[in-house]
Amino acid sequence: MSEAPFLAAPQPTRLPIRARARRRSRSRMSFLIGPLATPVSVFVVTLILIVAHQGKLLEVTFMPMAVAVSYWLYRRYPVHYVSMVCWLIFLTPEVRRFADFYNGVFNQTSIIMMTPFFAASLAGLSILNKYRYLGQRRALPLIMMLIAIVYGYVLGVAQFGIMAATYGLINWLQPIFIAWHLIVTWREYPTYRRVLTKTYVYGAIVMGAYGIYQYVAPPPWIAFWMAQSGMESSSGSAVPFGMRICSTMNSTGPFALTMMVALLMLVSAPGKAKFFAGIVGLPSLMFTLVRTSWGGLVIGLVYPLAMLDSKSRLRLIMVGVCVVGLCAPAVMIDQVAAPLLKRLQTIQDIQNDSSFQARSGFYTNFSEIASRSFAGHGIGSTGIGAKLAADPSQVLSVVDSGVVDVVWVLGWPGTLLYIGGVLMLLWRAFVASLLRSDDRFAVSGVGASIAILAIMVMVDTLQGSSGMLFMIGTVIPVIGLRYVRHMQRLNALSGAARAGRPS
Structure with a gap:
């Protein structure tokens, strides 16, 4: 009995139309909700609030938004989580300055400044896990x-x-x-x-x-x-x-x-x-x-x-x-x-x-x-x-x-x-x-x-x-x-x- 059928490499088969559509849909979702796009969206929303001079809204939303994304990255993309923490360290004080400026009041204990504090602390879950x-x-x-x-x-x-x-x-x-x-x-x-x-x-x-x-x-x-x-x-x-x-x-x-x-x-x-x-x-x-x-x-x-x-x-x-x-x-x-x-x-x-x-x-x-x-x-x-x-x-x-x-x-x-x-x-x-x-x-x-x-x-x-x-x-x-x-x-x-x- 010939061994050729067993040694031959399998020929690629063309996926059905529905399977190809599902794959394209998943690739789009991975682009829209991914280790790069999701953190960038936090800073895009922040920039929109700054341009709109919404200092009070920025002060209320920035920390929950950034910490939530940090937690998601921690669970799904541990490397990008560390990068996100670094970017929060780099940029958070400037976000606080914009919020105070457009509020017209200097906030001595701004909650925005706690954002890197909480985001970095999420890494402590690694000790428990x-x-x-x-x-x-x-x-x-x-x-x-x-x-x-x-x-x-x-x-x-x-x-x-x-x-x-x-x-x-x-x-x-x-x-x-x-x-x-x-x-x-x-x-x-x-x-x-x-x-x-x-x-x-x-x-x-x-x-x-x-x-x-x-x-x-x-x-x-x-x-x-x-x-x-x-x-x-x-x-x-x-x-x-x-x-x-x-x-x-x-x-x-x-x-x-x-x-x-x-x-x-x-x-x-x-x-x-x-x-x-x-x-x-x-x-x-x-x-x-x-x-x-x-x-x-x-x-x-x-x-x-x-x-x-x-x-x-x-x-x-x-x-x-x-x-x-x-x-x-x-x-x-x-x-x-x-x-x-x-x-x-x-x-x-x-x-x-x-x-x-x-x-x-x-x-x-x-x-x-x-x-x-x-x-x-x-x-x-x-x-x-x-x-x-x-x-x-x-x-x-x-x-x-x-x-x-x-x-x-x-x-x-x-x-x-x-x-x-x-x-x-x-x-x-x-x-x-x-x-x-x-x-x-x-x-x-x-x-x-x-x-x-x-x-x-x-x-x-x-x-x-x-x-x-x-x-x-x-x-x-x-x-x-x-x-x-x-x-x-x-x-x-x-x-x-x-x-x-x-x-």
């Missing part, structure tokens, strides 16, 4: 940090009340939630690399271009917000070339750090969009006049440059030179150059700089602070949560040092656990990127994390949005290595199965 991962060795750094945070929370509730401690707790937990979400969805690493790279590139373009516009011609809603919030004392006046820009974010510091990370992640970005991102991103970072982020950008570039091969390193240097060269004509304008040169001169005369003196005072008195904080004061004793404290006399609402902040809040027992977990995460990311030095996305993530940690001496960068960016940079190389090893094992098993199959 994947609690079995807690027993694995890869979860050890996060468990150490969690124990330290719970310790600080108990202290905070006892001393400052449940409101202040709980608000601060979520701010401390959000980076761990995002890190855990990345760990349990490690099989999506190729999609993470593609989607997050685009998020950083286009985020840098949007925030950078808007920041330059804000610097050259401050719009009226920025002037209204600066006057009503009291930001003029620290960010200058809302006149052309007269302010330290914050672009779409809430203040210059968070924007400068976010733009620093975005520029560092451009190292791994393919295509031509990264050039435009660099051209608008670098000047906007300079116009913030935040020296710590300037230094962080330089520190963060050292690691990718060291890891790249000679050809790629030369190409990166040439790209950097081209971007700087294209930005150079703007610096020749007197109104632009004057504040930049004045800020650069303070680096040379650092001893007479008031900001440096304020921060160095923390470290001069660090031994006294450390002795007063051996057991810790608890979460809710610093930051925004301190404003909700039952006993305001015991809080430090402003701490210009991330290291002092951690020691003050967690005490030495909690600090050793927390910093130990952070350093373990960074070490694992470093080792993973060394083993896969050809993965530029992973290498750039480690560089960005090193830069964020370096700024820790000036401000606490491990909480909130900056902490989430740190976790993305440290966890991505680890899950990338795990994904590659998993695929190598599958390929080896598949090759062995084909080799053992009878001909």
Whole structure:
């Protein structure tokens, strides 16, 4: 009996008309309700409300709409959920400014600002859904940090009340939630690399271009917000070339750090969009006049440059030179150059700089602070949560040092656990990127994390949005290595199965 009928490949059959119609209908629905179209619709609706000057309606609808879409993405598209959280961090403060401007009243406690807060907290469901991962060795750094945070929370509730401690707790937990979400969805690493790279590139373009516009011609809603919030004392006046820009974010510091990370992640970005991102991103970072982020950008570039091969390193240097060269004509304008040169001169005369003196005072008195904080004061004793404290006399609402902040809040027992977990995460990311030095996305993530940690001496960068960016940079190389090893094992098993199959 001939074997030809059994060996011949099956011939494709033409689908019936109704089946083809159903397939076209499903493809249209997947386009209309998909990981890209649905989040974009949130911002389209927001833009329509802004154009229609519906500030009150915008204030009421933005948070429920954005959080609902974030939850849907979390359940259906975990990678795009992380991207959505990033975009909410980038753009939510600007939405709040529009709402306040068209309402005609500055809202000190705008509910819009809670949107990234709630959207990022959804990642905490991953711990409940994947609690079995807690027993694995890869979860050890996060468990150490969690124990330290719970310790600080108990202290905070006892001393400052449940409101202040709980608000601060979520701010401390959000980076761990995002890190855990990345760990349990490690099989999506190729999609993470593609989607997050685009998020950083286009985020840098949007925030950078808007920041330059804000610097050259401050719009009226920025002037209204600066006057009503009291930001003029620290960010200058809302006149052309007269302010330290914050672009779409809430203040210059968070924007400068976010733009620093975005520029560092451009190292791994393919295509031509990264050039435009660099051209608008670098000047906007300079116009913030935040020296710590300037230094962080330089520190963060050292690691990718060291890891790249000679050809790629030369190409990166040439790209950097081209971007700087294209930005150079703007610096020749007197109104632009004057504040930049004045800020650069303070680096040379650092001893007479008031900001440096304020921060160095923390470290001069660090031994006294450390002795007063051996057991810790608890979460809710610093930051925004301190404003909700039952006993305001015991809080430090402003701490210009991330290291002092951690020691003050967690005490030495909690600090050793927390910093130990952070350093373990960074070490694992470093080792993973060394083993896969050809993965530029992973290498750039480690560089960005090193830069964020370096700024820790000036401000606490491990909480909130900056902490989430740190976790993305440290966890991505680890899950990338795990994904590659998993695929190598599958390929080896598949090759062995084909080799053992009878001909």
